[in-house]
Amino acid sequence: MRLFPAPTRALSLVVAVYVVATAAAWATLHCAPKTHPLLALFIADCVATVVVFAFSRAFDNSSLYDPYWSVAPMVLAAGLPFSGLPGVVAFGPRQALMVAVTFAWGGRLTYNWLRGWEGLAHEDWRYLAFRKQFPRAYWAVSFFGVHWFPTVCTFAGCLAMWTTARSTAPLGAADLVGASIALGGTLVEGLADWHLRAYRKRGAEKGEQDGICDVGLWRWSRHPNYFGECAFWVGVYLIGVGASSTDALLTAAGPLTIVALFVFGSIPLMEKRSLERRPAFADYQRRVSMLVPWPPKPRNERNGPTRPR
Numbered sequence: 001m002r003l004f005p006a007p008t009r010a011l012s013l014v015v016a017v018y019v020v021a022t023a024a025a026w027a028t029l030h031c032a033p034k035t036h037p038l039l040a041l042f043i044a045d046c047v048a049t050v051v052v053f054a055f056s057r058a059f060d061n062s063s064l065y066d067p068y069w070s071v072a073p074m075v076l077a078a079g080l081p082f083s084g085l086p087g088v089v090a091f092g093p094r095q096a097l098m099v100a101v102t103f104a105w106g107g108r109l110t111y112n113w114l115r116g117w118e119g120l121a122h123e124d125w126r127y128l129a130f131r132k133q134f135p136r137a138y139w140a141v142s143f144f145g146v147h148w149f150p151t152v153c154t155f156a157g158c159l160a161m162w163t164t165a166r167s168t169a170p171l172g173a174a175d176l177v178g179a180s181i182a183l184g185g186t187l188v189e190g191l192a193d194w195h196l197r198a199y200r201k202r203g204a205e206k207g208e209q210d211g212i213c214d215v216g217l218w219r220w221s222r223h224p225n226y227f228g229e230c231a232f233w234v235g236v237y238l239i240g241v242g243a244s245s246t247d248a249l250l251t252a253a254g255p256l257t258i259v260a261l262f263v264f265g266s267i268p269l270m271e272k273r274s275l276e277r278r279p280a281f282a283d284y285q286r287r288v289s290m291l292v293p294w295p296p297k298p299r300n301e302r303n304g305p306t307r308p309r
Contacts, residue, residue: 010119017055017064021048022075029083037085038162042155045072049151053143061120062127062142069154070109076158077102080165087166094171098164098239101182105232108186112193126269153261157233157254159247160240167243174242182235188228192217196225212274212284220293222284223270226262227291233258263291 025048029040049068056064077099081091089095127146134141195216203211217224233255240251267290274281287297 011114011117013055013059013120014064014067017052018067018071021051024048024051025075026079029085037087038159040085041076041162045076045151045155046148048072049147053147056142056147057139059120061123062146063123064120065147065150066124067110067113068147069150070106070113072151072154073102073158073161074106077161080161083165085165089166089168092168094164094167094169094175094239094243097171097175097179098161098236101179101186101232101235101239102161104183105186105189108190112190125273150261153257156257157236159251159254160236160243163240163247163251164243169243172242174238178235178238178240178242180235181238182232185228185231185233185235188217188231189225190228192224192228212278212281214284214288214296217293218288219296220289222288222290223262223267224293226267227293230255230259230262230291267291 025044028047029044032040032043034040035043049065052065052068056062080088081095127142130141130145131138195218196213199211199213199215199218221227237251237255240254241248271281271285275285283299287299289296
């Protein structure tokens with residue numbers, strides 16, 4: 001049976017869950033048998049994920065994990081310089097730069113999740129689809145597909161933070177370019193969300209809820225928010241390259257994993273759903289770039305306009 005706290009209580013619950021998860025990760029990092037620091041960080045990250053999963057299971061709602069994507073990197077970026085792990089140096093300019101861009105991105109993304117969150121009475125449509133597709137094995141699917149796999153992807157993206165935490169080299173061109181790309185990606189995500197909200201609000205006012213947003217950045221990319229997300233992780237990677245070019249091959253796993261997750265996972269799933277719900281989406285696919293913003297092709301007039309009017 002599901003438990004549905006009121007919104008304020010539900011938010012307090014989410015905060016408490018993430019505090020407990022962070023404490024469990026910190027305890028694991030410092031109490032577990034000594035191993036390679038990077039492996040210890042990964043194990044601690046997995047422990048935090050298991051804690052969140054346990055609460056997801058207890059409250060029968062996998063959406064409890066949704067903030068993890070933005071919260072975990074902020075905790076890692078801010079906590080690493082003070083972790084006491086071997087090789088980690090004191091908090092310096094590069095570490096401050098990494099924390100700044102990560103908090104700009106993570107704070108915005110967490111706020112965006114919060115403003116659209118409907119409480120524990122709501123669960124993401126993708127998880128509801130998994131429930132129908134895997135009725136008996138849902139919680140195994142939820143653990144590996146909804147909780148653990150995104151944690152692995154996010155940890156890969158954060159590998160550059162480990163490189164940065166061990167660097168005493170002065171800031172250079174790679175750091176500045178990386179920070180610019182990361183902040184630019186964050187700005188793109190913010191603009192994309194703003195354009196989408198404005199479009200939906202206008203549609204709601206006119207009683208049309210099922211149109212295709214092709215205004216603003218969505219006129220140039222079918223998934224500008226994902227493009228901004230990928231850009232952020234590329235920027236984080238470049239800051240890591242500025243810290244140590246010798247680790248560039250290892251940390252490249254981060255942006256490559258994130259891009260692959262969106263291109264081969266999230267985007268196909270989203271577009272399959274859109275095609276099922278909106279016949280005109282096929283023409284939108286034909287005209288508009290999937291990810292990288294690019295001038296659209298001419299509209300197929302036979303399908304008519306896709307925006308509310």
